[in-house]
Amino acid sequence: MTSAVVTEGLTxxxxxxxxxxDCTLDIPAGHVVGLVGPNGAGKSTLLQMICGLLxxxxxxxxxLGGDPISGSPRxxxxxxxxxxxxxxxxxxxxxxxxxxxxxxxxxxxxxxxDDLGLDLRQKAGKLSGGQRAQLALTxxxxxxxxxxxxxxxxxxxxxxxxxxxLQGLMEYVAESGTSVVMSSxxxxxxxxxxxxxxxxxxxxxxxxxxxxxxxASHHRITxxxxxxxxxxxxxxxxxxxxxxVQSTLLVRSSAPIEDxxxxxxGIDLEDLVLAYMTEAAESGRDRVLEKQR
Amino acid sequence: MIWLTxxxxxxxxxxxxxxxxxxxxxxxxxxxxxxxxxxxxGYTGCTANCDQIAxxxxxxxxxxxxxRLLFNGTALLFxxxxxxxxxxxxxxxxxxxxxxxxxxxxxxxxxxxxxxxVKLGGIGLATVAIAGLLSWAITAxxxxxxxxxGWMSPDTFTARGLVPIGYAAFGFLAGVTVGMLMRxxxxxxxxxxxxxxxxxxLSMGVLRPHLVASTTYTGAVTADNIGGISLxxxxxxxxxxxxxxxxxxKSWVLSSDVLTSAGTPWHGPYDPSKCGPQAPxxxxxxxxxxxxxxxxxxVIYLGPQKFWxxxxxxxxxxxxVSALLAGFCFWWIRxxxx
Numbered sequence: 001m002t003s004a005v006v007t008e009g010l011t012x013x014x015x016x017x018x019x020x021x022d023c024t025l026d027i028p029a030g031h032v033v034g035l036v037g038p039n040g041a042g043k044s045t046l047l048q049m050i051c052g053l054l055x056x057x058x059x060x061x062x063x064l065g066g067d068p069i070s071g072s073p074r075x076x077x078x079x080x081x082x083x084x085x086x087x088x089x090x091x092x093x094x095x096x097x098x099x100x101x102x103x104x105x106x107x108x109x110x111x112x113x114d115d116l117g118l119d120l121r122q123k124a125g126k127l128s129g130g131q132r133a134q135l136a137l138t139x140x141x142x143x144x145x146x147x148x149x150x151x152x153x154x155x156x157x158x159x160x161x162x163x164x165x166l167q168g169l170m171e172y173v174a175e176s177g178t179s180v181v182m183s184s185x186x187x188x189x190x191x192x193x194x195x196x197x198x199x200x201x202x203x204x205x206x207x208x209x210x211x212x213x214x215x216a217s218h219h220r221i222t223x224x225x226x227x228x229x230x231x232x233x234x235x236x237x238x239x240x241x242x243x244x245v246q247s248t249l250l251v252r253s254s255a256p257i258e259d260x261x262x263x264x265x266g267i268d269l270e271d272l273v274l275a276y277m278t279e280a281a282e283s284g285r286d287r288v289l290e291k292q293r
Numbered sequence: 294m295i296w297l298t299x300x301x302x303x304x305x306x307x308x309x310x311x312x313x314x315x316x317x318x319x320x321x322x323x324x325x326x327x328x329x330x331x332x333x334x335g336y337t338g339c340t341a342n343c344d345q346i347a348x349x350x351x352x353x354x355x356x357x358x359x360x361r362l363l364f365n366g367t368a369l370l371f372x373x374x375x376x377x378x379x380x381x382x383x384x385x386x387x388x389x390x391x392x393x394x395x396x397x398x399x400x401x402x403x404x405x406x407x408x409x410x411v412k413l414g415g416i417g418l419a420t421v422a423i424a425g426l427l428s429w430a431i432t433a434x435x436x437x438x439x440x441x442x443g444w445m446s447p448d449t450f451t452a453r454g455l456v457p458i459g460y461a462a463f464g465f466l467a468g469v470t471v472g473m474l475m476r477x478x479x480x481x482x483x484x485x486x487x488x489x490x491x492x493x494x495l496s497m498g499v500l501r502p503h504l505v506a507s508t509t510y511t512g513a514v515t516a517d518n519i520g521g522i523s524l525x526x527x528x529x530x531x532x533x534x535x536x537x538x539x540x541x542x543k544s545w546v547l548s549s550d551v552l553t554s555a556g557t558p559w560h561g562p563y564d565p566s567k568c569g570p571q572a573p574x575x576x577x578x579x580x581x582x583x584x585x586x587x588x589x590x591x592v593i594y595l596g597p598q599k600f601w602x603x604x605x606x607x608x609x610x611x612x613x614v615s616a617l618l619a620g621f622c623f624w625w626i627r628x629x630x631x
Contacts, residue, residue: 051400055628071404079396086392088300096297100401136397143401 003062004029004147004179005050010059012045019045022059023203027181029064029147031210032173034194035183036273038281041200043183044080047151050181051077064147073103076145076178080152082136086125090118093139101143109142112168130161134168141172150182154189166193187270199273201280211269218272221249223262239275250275294403294411305381306419313423317430320366324434327359331437344542347441354438363438366431370452373427374464375489377420382468383481385412386626390476405626413619417465424461428454443543445597447497450545454604459611464489466618473625496607502547504606507593510540514551514588516580524563526570531562535583537590544594552589559588 005027012020020042027033035043048054050063052070061067064074084093090113098104113120116134118127124135133153140148150169154162170193173180184190190197197214199206207214218238226247231237235257239250250267251257257264299306331337336350354360386409389395399405432439432453444453451457467488472481514537521536535551553559566572568579595603 048396053396053399069404070399071402071407073402075400077396077400079393079400081393083393083397085301085394085397092300096300096398097401099296100294100398100403102402139397140400 002029003027004033004064004181006060006062007046008060010046010049010061011057012042012049012054013057020049021203023200023205025198025200025205025208027198028196029179030177031196032180032182032194033196033198034190034211035181035198035200036185036187036190037183037200038277039185042203043200044151046200047077047149047181047183048079051075051149053077073101073143074146076140076143076148078133078136078140078148078150078153081156082129082133082153084124084127084132084135084139087123089121089123090127090135091120093124093135094120094142097139097142103144105142105144109138112138112142116168128161130157130165133157133161133165137165137168137172141176141178144176145178148178148180150180152183152185155184155186162189169193187273191269197269197273199276201277204280206276206280207272214272215267215269217252217254218267219251219253219257220265220267220271221247221251221257221262222265223247226262239279294407295415297398298411298415302381302416302419306416309381309419309423313426316366316369317426320362320430320434323359323362327354327434327437330354330357330359336437336441351438351441359438363435366435367448367452370424370428370431370457371493373424373457374460374493375486376464377424377461378464378468378485378489379482381416381420382465383472383485384478385416385469385472386622387472387476387478387481390473391478406623409623409626413466413469413622417462417619420461420465421458424458428452428457443597444600445543445545445595447501447545450501450600450603451493451497454600455608456604456611459608459615460489460493462615463492463611463618466615466622467492470618470622470625473622496610500610501603501607502595504610505595505599505603507547507595508541510590510592510594512540512590514584514586514590516577516584518590519580519583522568522576522579522583524561524569531565533561533563533568533583535559535588537592539592539594539596541594541596544596547593547595548591549593550591552591554587554589556589559586 003026005025007026008024010020010023011018023042023046035046037043045054049056049061050068052068052072052075088096094106094109094113097109098106113135116131118131118135124132127135133156137150137153140150153169154165157165166189169180172178182190182194191211195211196209197211198208224246225242225244226249231249231251234255235251235253237249237251241248250271328337330353331350334346334350334353336343336346339346354363386395389398398408435453439449439453442449444450451460464485468481468485471485471488472478475481475484514535518538518540519535520538522533524531524533537549537551539546539549551559563569563579564582567574567582572578574581
């Protein structure tokens, strides 16, 4: 497995505020990678460092085997809130894309705009949120990047625009095979398009892996009070909730759990992500308490 | 990058060029009739009593449309650096940072350094071209009036020749720098206005007298070279303030003192029978009385022949400061902006 992005102890501070601290992760190439985490987890900061917009304060960062540079022909980036030049028309956006990028695929760009039913003469400032996102995506992909970074691309869109956007993205990925890293705090959207997942909370990777594998190896176990210690080797409890008579555990286990004492259910991606986030939040709270003592 | 810069800047560029060309055309079109007025009053080619004829020419020109043109042209060149700083400089980077479009454009295959270089180079050239055209037209137009009036006074000097180009370049780069640091267009415009006005005032009042060597003249006070007298009737000390002319006409007088033969400043006391409204001999009698007091005058001034050396040096100072600001912008955009 080749890596699109490798970070080691990556840290970004703005004055006293730390946006990302000591982040170590490995993003594989050839996937549509979902980067999930709560607001403030450092997703935007991480993506902007990958595309060279921000300089890391400390740590190592390798992008497509080299140092990150802004203005690289191999990277496409669509920033949060999908900025476009409000005063320029769609045609102008395509033309400056063609002027600024040697690898520009003008035919594809125009075909995408045409498929979306957009008027080339329309000012970008007059577009709806969904259309603006589509224009920003068109500019990002017509550059024909090896790695496409999308920062919360659908966060501001209504459900219909969201679906259309993701559909357009999927079509492009299927046709080009580009590696994609897409950040979001909306798991349902990622479930539709991503085949690889990274959960980032407080700059820490909580879980990472291919979506199918993650879903296959996580189980919800319900039964009479279970002692988590006694589940056996190779089984990791992510989340445990107990009432007087019953326990609900979320367990990661590669081997299937076959024990008549419990009910074993599958789990969807949203529950899986939430479980890891909750666990992270709780351990974070413990740390704070310890400091106060 | 050149295409995008042009596409983003073309409206402002066309407005700026249209205004500059129109203004220059007005001045060039009325130049002929101003020269005709100089001929008709006898100022052109005058050989004797030239000061008086020059005054007459200037007075007549002031009464006609030329007075308003002169004022407006000078005012325009005073305002131009701030206007360019406000509308071309401050929004250049600040608006991109404010709307987040820097994240769009810096992810095309173009480095930030090149992006900024094309913007600063292209719009900087437009700034120099417009300031140069306006200053050339107004300087050429006003030359007969300046010859009669003198062109060393700070107001006139600032709106003639080369210095408007330096001020405009500075205004543009100050606007870009402030916008880059503040990251918001409207506050950056306000700060740019203050910075440009302060820099111009500082240059006129503090820097300019030191850019070329001034001339110091010492000589006897005569009735002829007294320029003005001011005194107060009710002052028991009978203080009197005497202004003396520079020995060379149309100079910028930096300081003018009347000294006693011992070298200390002289402020009277005056003789009420010679000076003041009650004196029977009038102002001439007072001047003669002052001249008879065996006083020395000390005048420090910049003569009109210092005009071009001073113009070049002040232009140089502002171009160097502009270049430093540009260098800072390149450093800042690579290191600190994201």
